[in-house]
């Protein structure tokens with residue numbers, strides 16, 4: 218077993234070295250925007266199709282660069298604990314910081330040995346990836362503009378304003394400044410490659426089961442969604458043709474916020490109370506009707522005499538005779 222553990226630790230050393238190399242030239246801020254793009258405009262849809270809460274780990278192969286564990290900063294980002302805007306805590310060592318930027322710098326300085334996840338034992342671990350490298354493909358800049366306009370972005374932005382002059386003929390492609398058609402084509406190809414790596418068809422299986430077909434159908438649907446949401450907008454504009462779709466044009470199911478979760482819980486509880494209350498009410502009323510329709514003779518006359526006239530009093534009377542003192546009721 219010494220040999221096995223040595224090879225595991227060697228493999229982890231290599232993996233860590235690889236992750237450190239990727240992280241060294243990767244922007245944390247841009248990676249965060251890319252992460253936000255995916256979790257705002259894509260994963261909620263994939264989760265719904267695959268019927269899971271975490272399609273980003275459960276429904277994609279390790280070779281997918283969007284796999285949650287591929288993000289080289291995932292562990293660091295998860296270790297950031299925001300108490301409020303001026304109070305950030307490092308969950309790895311417990312130190313507190315007055316801004317996210319200081320905490321980022323601290324992680325960079327102190328915790329570059331803690332880039333890997335604990336589960337790094339098995340072989341099917343995604344290759345460490347710089348999410349920021351996919352920012353052009355994922356239209357990070359458009360998303361960042363939206364976040365900034367909603368006031369949801371603090372601190373330095375990851376993008377400098379476009380410095381290149383705008384094209385003289387025709388409007389510039391939305392938000393990306395002026396880039397060549399060749400660059401647009403390159404982004405489209407990179408986008409398609411990601412879609413294929415993550416949600417490519419599995420039609421090469423030798424044995425076809427009904428389940429495989431079902432999974433293929435889901436993967437195809439998500440593949441098509443990804444292409445429409447992110448890739449189709451990477452098309453060269455030209456005055457004679459109709460413009461390509463805008464990024465993020467497809468709606469996704471909205472992930473529930475904490476407040477929405479509480480509202481849903483309260484509404485759910487209220488519904489249950491109302492339903493149970495109604496059921497109870499009808500149970501009591503039916504019992505009453507049954508009891509009064511059994512004896513048409515003396516019994517009824519006696520009961521009617523004792524019976525209050527107003528509705529509210531009737532309910533009180535029902536509750537008294539049927540619910541709280543059922544034994545006494547049996548006497549007559």
Ligand SMILES: [Zn+2]
Nearest residue numbers: 307309310311
């Ligand atoms: Zn720390």
